[in-house]
Amino acid sequence: MTKPVKIDFVSDVMCPxxxxxxxxxxxxxGKLGDLVEAEIRFHPFELNxxxxxxxxxxxxxxxxxxxxxxxxxxANQVRLRDRAAEAGFVMARDExxxxxxxxxxxxxxxxxxxxxxxxxxxxxxxxxxxSRGENVEEYDVLVAAAQAAGLDADAAREVLTSGRYTEEVRxxxxxxxxxxxxxxxxxxxDGRYLISGGQPAETFERAIREIVAKG
Numbered sequence: 001m002t003k004p005v006k007i008d009f010v011s012d013v014m015c016p017x018x019x020x021x022x023x024x025x026x027x028x029x030g031k032l033g034d035l036v037e038a039e040i041r042f043h044p045f046e047l048n049x050x051x052x053x054x055x056x057x058x059x060x061x062x063x064x065x066x067x068x069x070x071x072x073x074x075a076n077q078v079r080l081r082d083r084a085a086e087a088g089f090v091m092a093r094d095e096x097x098x099x100x101x102x103x104x105x106x107x108x109x110x111x112x113x114x115x116x117x118x119x120x121x122x123x124x125x126x127x128x129x130x131s132r133g134e135n136v137e138e139y140d141v142l143v144a145a146a147q148a149a150g151l152d153a154d155a156a157r158e159v160l161t162s163g164r165y166t167e168e169v170r171x172x173x174x175x176x177x178x179x180x181x182x183x184x185x186x187x188x189x190d191g192r193y194l195i196s197g198g199q200p201a202e203t204f205e206r207a208i209r210e211i212v213a214k215g
Contacts, residue, residue, distance in 0.1 A: 003212050005036045010043045010176050010186040013105045013136055016080050016091060017198035019126045021185035023087030028204035036212060041113065042122050043176055044106035044169050045184045048099060053137065055100040058093060083198065090131040100129075100137040103169070108142055110165045110172070112151060120149035 009025070011018035029038050048061075062073050077093060084091035105125055112121040124145040128134040134141045139160050146156035159165065176186075187195040187204070193211055195204065 002034050002037050005038045005208065005212070006190050007038055007040045008043055008188040008191070009040055010045050010181050010188070011184045012045050012047045013102045013109075013122075013125045013129060014047050014099055015045075015184050016084070016093075016130060018185040019089050019091065019130055020080070020083050020087045020198035021187065022122070022126070023084070023089045024199055024201040025187060025204050027088065027201035028208065031201065031205050032208060036208060040119060042109055042118055044109070044173050045176060045181065045186075046102055046106070046173065047184070048101075049103070051099060051101040053101060055098040055135070055137070057095075058097040058099050059095055061099045084130075087198075087201070089126070092131055092133065097133055098135070100135055102136065104139070104142060104160055105136050106169045106173075107163075107165045108146060108156060108159060110169050111156070111159045112146070112149065115151055117149050117151050121146060121151065124148040 007025070009022065011022070025040075029036065059070065059073050062068060062076075063070060068076070081091045081093075109118055109121055109125070112118040125136055125142075128141055128145050129136045136142060136145070139157060142160060143153050143156045147153045183196065185196070185198060189195070189208065189211055193207065195207055
């Protein structure tokens, strides 16, 4: 018998491990087949809520934030690229890549959930940023992602220019922080089971099988 499973995926468009984790989760769900019927909802988290408009150089940001050397940062990017490939995701970042403010992307994702296209938009945004290096704080880029996800371009631009869903996204961010989520990706299954980090598909598959077995 197929079991319905609710999955809350707390993440940031700027988070590479979130892209890895999402790819791995979807691979796991594919392997689980008819065992589960998963409903995934994405929730906002900002790794750098104070990121200024225009962003910062990715490597300078990482070196300053984590105290890494340039060599360590480069090595980590190679590891990330390999893990992303395993998860079926193309990650193309280099020394000229930038980190951006992601709040408007989260507002658009909040709207897309109401339109039934949130997952498609999440993928479109991740691909725009990580695979093509686009500036996902620019409205034209966000609108193009919305179009790619099957959403109306004019409606998407109206959401962005009007400032709609600002309070709703802020409230949702606070809610997850109050629940103890301080790093992402955070994958909460059926509101009770937390899987943290960009885990491999096998970890997600095993965890979901155990959860289903518990009933």
